Amino acid sequence: QSVLTQPPSVSAAPGQKVTISCSGSRSNIGINSVSWYQQLPGSAPRLLIHDNYQRPSGIPDRFSGSRSGTSATLDITGLQTGDEADYYCGTWDSSLSAYVFGPGTKVTVL
Amino acid sequence: EVHLVESGGGLVQPGGSLRLSCAASGFVFSDYWMSWVRQAPGKGLEWVANINQDGTKIHYVDSVKGRFTISRDNAKNSLDLQMNSLRAEDTAVYYCARKIADFWGQGTLVTVSS
Numbered sequence: 001q002s003v004l005t006q007p008p009s010v011s012a013a014p015g016q017k018v019t020i021s022c023s024g025s026r027s028n029i030g031i032n033s034v035s036w037y038q039q040l041p042g043s044a045p046r047l048l049i050h051d052n053y054q055r056p057s058g059i060p061d062r063f064s065g066s067r068s069g070t071s072a073t074l075d076i077t078g079l080q081t082g083d084e085a086d087y088y089c090g091t092w093d094s095s096l097s098a099y100v101f102g103p104g105t106k107v108t109v110l
Numbered sequence: 111e112v113h114l115v116e117s118g119g120g121l122v123q124p125g126g127s128l129r130l131s132c133a134a135s136g137f138v139f140s141d142y143w144m145s146w147v148r149q150a151p152g153k154g155l156e157w158v159a160n161i162n163q164d165g166t167k168i169h170y171v172d173s174v175k176g177r178f179t180i181s182r183d184n185a186k187n188s189l190d191l192q193m194n195s196l197r198a199e200d201t202a203v204y205y206c207a208r209k210i211a212d213f214w215g216q217g218t219l220v221t222v223s224s
Contacts, residue, residue, distance in 0.1 A: 002154075037155070037211075044205060044214045045147075045155065056212065088155050090210070098171055099145070099157035099210050 004102035011108040016079050020105045022072040022089030032092040034072040039086045081109050112136040112213040114206045119218030132189040132206030140184040145210045146191050148202035196222045
């Protein structure tokens, strides 16, 4: 059972918006920054968001992140078929002295 | 351009050992924490271990403590993962990552089976 909680799947039509939640606790999201990763089918993961809301170079601004309390959120706007992938949140857990990933959320474009 | 290339994966029997390596290029290797992350077939991501710039700080996920050892050679820009007492549940694609994890390698598959 994951320390972080994500919905198993979300879906929306092209051009619409999806929101993926990541729920944790005071020892992880509550005090440490959150990253988000995208894993396209058959590919290695790539970093989408770091430090809660920062986008690495080359990541479109359709992807945005936020954190509030012990939860974090990834929004994807202007959904495209190429966004179909698994999305993972991750953060350091200070009680475990370990990095933890959420279980992943599959995004489907209808 | 950051480049991370894993090697050393393969088929090993339960109880056996395997050593993974990651060759890094395109950045100053000695400036960064490095990590190993794994993904079992059809499953999610699991962080395995990380190591600081000079190898003096190391963390492991509980399930590999005492069996896996992460190490690095800054002169060779390489990161290693020595895996002993392997179990079926260690079967996964193992990814090398800079920090946790702004850049990832393509992964190397480790299969533990008799």
